[in-house]
Amino acid sequence: MLIFIKLVLGHLIGDFVLQPKKWVLHKQANKITSKYLYLHVLLHFALYMLLLWNLSLWTIAFVVAITHLAIDILKLYANEMVKKKSIPFFIDQILHILVIYCCAFYTDLYTHTLSLFENLDxxxxxxxxxxxxxxxxxxxxxxxxxxxxxxxxxxxxxxxxxxxxxxxxxxxxxxxxxxxxxxxxxxxxxxxxxxxxxxxxxxxxxxxxxxxxxxxxxxxxxxxxxxxxxx
Incomplete structure (x- = not known):
């Protein structure tokens, strides 16, 4: 659970605290060719590694960061096809959290997910x-x-x-x-x-x-x- 919390914290810091408006606008205008898109993902990877503070977990941080890049690219192009911009935003965030969840509990993903549902009020x-x-x-x-x-x-x-x-x-x-x-x-x-x-x-x-x-x-x-x- 601690790994999941740390990854979520890294995501929140990278996506909301340390992402200037300039980066967002540049990504929207240039999409996959935007340098800030890759800088944004690199920042996420660095945050994950810093918060995890364990070099043996670098594969988890790498997979989450690369998946973050893919989801962000999809979101940038989906924005043009949807009038209500909040829809791609929330789908984007949900996908990021799902990826983090799957990576954090990949060793016993099915058991942990089943346990969550069984213990749900x-x-x-x-x-x-x-x-x-x-x-x-x-x-x-x-x-x-x-x-x-x-x-x-x-x-x-x-x-x-x-x-x-x-x-x-x-x-x-x-x-x-x-x-x-x-x-x-x-x-x-x-x-x-x-x-x-x-x-x-x-x-x-x-x-x-x-x-x-x-x-x-x-x-x-x-x-x-x-x-x-x-x-």
Whole structure:
């Protein structure tokens, strides 16, 4: 496990801390011919070796670095075919972590992976999944009749309310799991403060009631999921 953690740390430092914007732009413009692409991979190899601090593990560092080069090249060309640039970015990061995982546990990869799944807390996984998109869809159905009476604010970010709800429910679930109920009260208070000025300026009773009901339903579902998990 320590090898895996060290390789992940090296990846994070190399990809995010020690990669200037200049390198990123140069790679995007020149792709496989960019000198910074190879300098970036060389830096990763050096970081892996430094963090592992064991010359006998150089093959692991080398394989991870070379694979990093191949994945980065694929990402550079995939960027041109996809409008939403976040998709290649996240796929790129997932592939890097998968390669690191496979290299770190290559001696007992199947056994270790099987052990991870066997020891996974499926109750918690189910609760986490529930408070994300399923809870959002349920809220949409519950509040559908009310939302038709609310004027749409075109200045709002697209789907901002949905993502805020998902994040707040995840926080509530986490706080319940770790037994910090008092923090949930602080979270509700903080959200109320942020909403107060917005609602005060609009002076819209229907909107206030709609947001209040939505907030209570959202927190209620997260609390229910948390209680079912810890019971």
């Amino acid at each position: 499926w109750y918690l996984v189910t609760a986490i999944v529930f408070v994300t998109y399923p809870a959002s869809i349920i809220m949409g159905q519950v509040l559908e009749g009310m939302s038709n009476q609310i004027e749409t604010d075109h200045k709002s970010l697209h789907n901002a309310g949905k993502y805020i709800g998902i994040i707040e429910r995840l926080f509530v679930l986490i706080f319940i799991v770790i037994g910090r109920w008092e923090v949930i009260g602080l979270l509700i208070a903080a959200k109320s403060v942020f909403r107060f000025n917005d609602l005060k300026e609009r002076n819209n009773r229907k909107l206030t009631e709609y947001i209040l009901i939505g907030t209570l339903v959202s927190f209620g579902m997260a609390i229910l999921a948390g209680l079912l998990y810890i019971s």
